[in-house]
Amino acid sequence: MSYGRCNVFVLLPWYFWIASMSRFLQQAWMGRSGWSPYLMTLLSLIVGAFVVGSIGVVALVWLLSGSLPVEPGAATPEAFGLTDLQFFGVNMLPFVILLGVLAVCLPVFHRRPLRSIITPTEQIDWKRLGVGTAAWMGLMVATLGIEALVTTEELAITFEWKPFLYLLLLAGTLIPIQASVEELVMRGYLMQGAARALGSGWAAVLVSSALFGMLHWANPEVASFGAGLMMAYYMGFGAFMALVALADDRLELAMGIHIGNNLFGTVVVTFPESVLTTPALIRLESMAPTPGTLFTWGAVALVFAVLMGQRYNWTWHGLLERLGPVDRPDDAPSEGPSTPSERIEAFRARRMDTSADDTPDTPRE
Numbered sequence: 001m002s003y004g005r006c007n008v009f010v011l012l013p014w015y016f017w018i019a020s021m022s023r024f025l026q027q028a029w030m031g032r033s034g035w036s037p038y039l040m041t042l043l044s045l046i047v048g049a050f051v052v053g054s055i056g057v058v059a060l061v062w063l064l065s066g067s068l069p070v071e072p073g074a075a076t077p078e079a080f081g082l083t084d085l086q087f088f089g090v091n092m093l094p095f096v097i098l099l100g101v102l103a104v105c106l107p108v109f110h111r112r113p114l115r116s117i118i119t120p121t122e123q124i125d126w127k128r129l130g131v132g133t134a135a136w137m138g139l140m141v142a143t144l145g146i147e148a149l150v151t152t153e154e155l156a157i158t159f160e161w162k163p164f165l166y167l168l169l170l171a172g173t174l175i176p177i178q179a180s181v182e183e184l185v186m187r188g189y190l191m192q193g194a195a196r197a198l199g200s201g202w203a204a205v206l207v208s209s210a211l212f213g214m215l216h217w218a219n220p221e222v223a224s225f226g227a228g229l230m231m232a233y234y235m236g237f238g239a240f241m242a243l244v245a246l247a248d249d250r251l252e253l254a255m256g257i258h259i260g261n262n263l264f265g266t267v268v269v270t271f272p273e274s275v276l277t278t279p280a281l282i283r284l285e286s287m288a289p290t291p292g293t294l295f296t297w298g299a300v301a302l303v304f305a306v307l308m309g310q311r312y313n314w315t316w317h318g319l320l321e322r323l324g325p326v327d328r329p330d331d332a333p334s335e336g337p338s339t340p341s342e343r344i345e346a347f348r349a350r351r352m353d354t355s356a357d358d359t360p361d362t363p364r365e
Helices: 025-029 036-065 084-110 126-150 161-198 201-215 220-225 227-248 252-268 291-312 316-322 340-358
Strands: 155-157 282-284
Touching: 025 161, 036 084, 036 161, 084 161, 126 252, 126 291, 161 201, 161 227, 161 252, 201 227, 220 227, 227 252, 227 291, 227 316, 252 291
Parallel strands: none
Antiparallel strands: 155 282
């Protein structure tokens, strides 16, 4: 595969690797083929999140508060008899379980390492992940500072060193797991699987972005601010991270964006409608999104893309190539029969070949 660089300003100031096809998406052909590995892995993820995760949450709530929720179905710290920090930690437990499920299911069912849904190379680029986290969080902090200067939006600095220190330790440990798991499932496993099933990078981006929006449908922000606006935000955010993953042909930067975004919304700011309220540095009276907010977010995304594109030598043409057809790589393992009927036909064909080999070349006397 040959690579080239385009030094001409074309359409947008993004620079993407020129590549015939996404090696990242082609990782879907690694290991076992067929629908059964996907079925078993998805079932395991569902059981892990909703069964094992729920049992773990109930056990942890009982351990921390000594009782079960006073108001069944109410997802608030008060209903669980927990502090904000305890409630935050409890909500992170299912993601820890899902990380374990992924780490087991990919080698067992797919015969491929967890690394394969992060990068097509032999090593995960941890520095790249750190750069993405720091860059996105820095841009969000800068945007908050500008908005505080030019708007009349009420915000209060609520810094208390002891709870904030606990939050910093807890969020610094659990947010990278939570955000990474969402990326591994959405932009890693499912986007690769969609690219293999549909044969298109564009289709894979759209499918993963729609699923990402649906994943956040139950968030209280949707009820508070309206489904239309919030789904546009969630799906747009998901599509942006998918495009970054394809532009970079690996997942570390998208993981960094998600981690930085969630750390910002946990450690730096909090607001009443948030899915998780925390003792953050700053409390906003409201964070109701508007079309102007979406425009600001789009500007932040564009600046991030320009910075990362220059740092990692992206080309616009390379992204368009990876959004096109996705074919089985030449070095992929041969695909054997995957359905029962295909296995039966293959068995019959082998028997016929064996019988033909046993037939003498010359007639008997």
